[in-house]
Amino acid sequence: MIYKANADVRNKLETMFAPIDSTIILSCLQGHMGTAYVDNLENPTVAQITVGIFVFFAGDANTKEAEEMLYNIPEFTLAIVDSEEWKNRIESIHSGWEKFQRYRFEKNSNHFNRMHLQNVLSSLPTRYELMKVDTHIANEPAFHELSEDFVSVFDSIQDFINRGIGYAILYESKVVCAATSYSIYDEGIEIEIATHPQHRRKGLAKVAASALILDCLERGFYPSWDGANLESAELAKKLGYILKESYDTYFIDGRKSCTI
Template sequence: MIILNENDFEKVRIGLEDRVKILPTFVLSVLNQYICGTVYADSSTSRTVLIGTESGVFFVIGNEDNHHFNDCLFDLYSQRKKKNLRFTLFSSNENWDCIIKDRFKNNVKQMSRFSFNYESKKQMADKVLAKEYSIRRIDEELLVNSTEFNEDYYKEYWGTVSNFRKNGFGYCILHNGKVVSECTSIFSSHDYSEMDIATHKEYRGQGLASIIATAFINHCLENHIIPRWDCDIGNKSSIKLARNLGFVNPVQYSIFI
């Protein structure tokens, strides 16, 4: 297993272009160099690649039969675990599911998730909020007052708050100045942005998540970005909201934690 130079990231992206629909957004974030990350390959031909973020989220794709690469993948997992670092592995297909389960044994737990498509190009009508509520784009001042998407959140996924402000975006609903519902890009790339939504428990059940998600989606469409929605297959409320917002044709995939 070798570590590719950032100059080779674009070549890897082009090589995966025909499979872009199955690539997690964080993979494209790394390859577009929106966030810092590492690309490991079996050789200079990159028949098998492992793409990871600094926070410890990884995706593997390519030839499953390279035993040396698979051993190195497990070694990387072991090294991170010894240091109490995160290791979340996204699988690209059922063959990789089998390889990971066979090589990692009971060291990891398999979870199933849905990745939804968004095919509409028409902006949705903004929904009216009561006068004591307002919508604002997330900035440094607002994220400091967030309980969910705070400074630590953006440092984990974006490296720095300033990098999020440069390459990502998000919106929040304020109630009398208090952040009560948010929708932000957990990862973004040149063409995609994956949504993350949270509503304060005291304000749930009022449709605020739908309102703030609409603001996020409309921003995407205005800027020629495709919004993405991923969630656990058992998260019924998230699935329902995704479909109500226009996300369709969920594809199931596995992650290992």
């Protein structure tokens, strides 16, 4: 049996998840968003953290509770683990999985050149407008069509307005690009960014991300970037991020998975 972890239990999981460098984990452990599960409330030996579609597993992978947790996932899941035992368990339990690489970056605010980021803002093409995401933009259908994950981890749009940060680029009053806080943690945010296909290759993502990064630095927050693909990783480098490593990520289609 697995149990939902309260704040006291989450405090016991920091060491277990320490090998996985992810601010999304911190979002849950620090109580901002997401849910944690454990096998034992007093002395957990295996644990799961779920924040949106991201799911992290740690501890003893070879237990009945670990198997139960591996089924306790969203319909579409990005699973991240830090051991061969967990990878083997995922691959043996689930049939609907695909493994791909994501890209981590060093987390150091000193890597950013603020003058460079300010110069990027001035490169916005004509007829485009950069705006901070407010309640009006956050309710626009075009904003959500770009990415369901701009605000999905927050309790509501108003919760995002209260606790999150975002910048959007509009073309003829329609949102065509945006960069927002996918998640938040004590020291900063995790960035989510997307551009409409018809408006790509114009530097819009670079402009929106620069605005978001500068806002975070002004607030004393760290704008964490975790690249979903090589294109995202290359954009991050242009903004000042320094690549740390690539790592395995599992996309799990729960509809294709076996049953216990």
